[in-house]
Amino acid sequence: METVVSGIRPTGNLHLGNYFGAVKSFITMQEQYKCFYFIADWHSLTTHPHPANLRQNVRTILAEYLACGVDPDKATIYVQSDIREIPELYLYLNMNAYIGELERVTSFKEKVRQNPNNVNAGLLTYPTLMAADIIIHHADKVPVGKDQEQNMEMARHFARRFNQIYEVEYFKEPASFSLSDKAVKVPGLDGTGKMGKSTGNAIYLIDDESTIKKKVMRAVTDQGPTTPNQVKPEPIENIFTLMQIVSDPSTYEYFNDKYNACEIRYGDMKKQLAADINAFCAPIRERIEYYSHNEALLSQVAEKGATAARESAARTLQDVRQIIGFRRN
Ligand code: TYM
Numbered sequence: 001m002e003t004v005v006s007g008i009r010p011t012g013n014l015h016l017g018n019y020f021g022a023v024k025s026f027i028t029m030q031e032q033y034k035c036f037y038f039i040a041d042w043h044s045l046t047t048h049p050h051p052a053n054l055r056q057n058v059r060t061i062l063a064e065y066l067a068c069g070v071d072p073d074k075a076t077i078y079v080q081s082d083i084r085e086i087p088e089l090y091l092y093l094n095m096n097a098y099i100g101e102l103e104r105v106t107s108f109k110e111k112v113r114q115n116p117n118n119v120n121a122g123l124l125t126y127p128t129l130m131a132a133d134i135i136i137h138h139a140d141k142v143p144v145g146k147d148q149e150q151n152m153e154m155a156r157h158f159a160r161r162f163n164q165i166y167e168v169e170y171f172k173e174p175a176s177f178s179l180s181d182k183a184v185k186v187p188g189l190d191g192t193g194k195m196g197k198s199t200g201n202a203i204y205l206i207d208d209e210s211t212i213k214k215k216v217m218r219a220v221t222d223q224g225p226t227t228p229n230q231v232k233p234e235p236i237e238n239i240f241t242l243m244q245i246v247s248d249p250s251t252y253e254y255f256n257d258k259y260n261a262c263e264i265r266y267g268d269m270k271k272q273l274a275a276d277i278n279a280f281c282a283p284i285r286e287r288i289e290y291y292s293h294n295e296a297l298l299s300q301v302a303e304k305g306a307t308a309a310r311e312s313a314a315r316t317l318q319d320v321r322q323i324i325g326f327r328r329n
Contacts, residue, residue, distance in 0.1 A: 005139035010057035015202035021145025035075035067287035078305030085313035146183035191220035191235035
């Protein structure tokens, strides 16, 4: 059976980008693969979170995984920092990673630009830690959104490099996975780029009806098309993309036809989109409420996941130590 590994950083609540880029695949894949889903709390240390926030955010993602339908009886759900073998593999991979190639990673360069006062080594070696997460369980498939493509390329690269240096065929090259034929990029509604926590344009699974409506009604639009079948400018395309992701295909078709006939009323479209997002989020929201108050269950899930993930990771590290030339323990 093929193995699936993926994770999400605990930096706040899950938003629609996280759901449609990753979590939706988690739920589908747990039915037919051996799945490892974790909370990437080590990765979140690059921004130096306060310990109380870190703890709370890990709980939040755990509750939200369960609320979305990630099932601890079908998948191994764990917290990255419970698996000490991961930093050991990270160390080995770092020995084979070159500063130049790490400095060329686009997301690193972006972070340097955004935060010139916090260019730490963890940020630079983010891709080797992510590679360790993935190859430690010999993942075949990694469900992620489009923004993780370069990190995935690096993971394959480091797996290959390890094999080359030690002249073994040990690590597999993991493939990115998405449910549709192309990588998912959930757009923001502020007229630019993707939906993200740091960009302040996210709609969260936990958002209530009026918050969703407020966010959607604020979406950037224009004067409307003036010629039939006009190409949509980016902010408009983004609203349509979100509708395509969340709404019924017939709803999308209806508004698309209206646009093409120059009869679109953005207000109506936004109201419909807000209603559809709310219909999608409402049941998840209720379950988040339930799970986030069930501390005992969350601990139990994390404990069970840690045991299974440690077992898998320890097997790999035993091989890796031997391959590198350390004594077998
Ligand atoms: P993170 O925490 O930023 O995001 C978690 C997942 O959500 C996806 N995502 C999106 N997908 C589509 N459209 C969007 N607007 C959008 N925003 C977020 C991301 O692609 C991701 O799949 N480096 C990872 C965490 C990580 C990881 C791993 C993932 C650490 N180790 C090993 C897979 C395997 C990250 O920062 O994701």
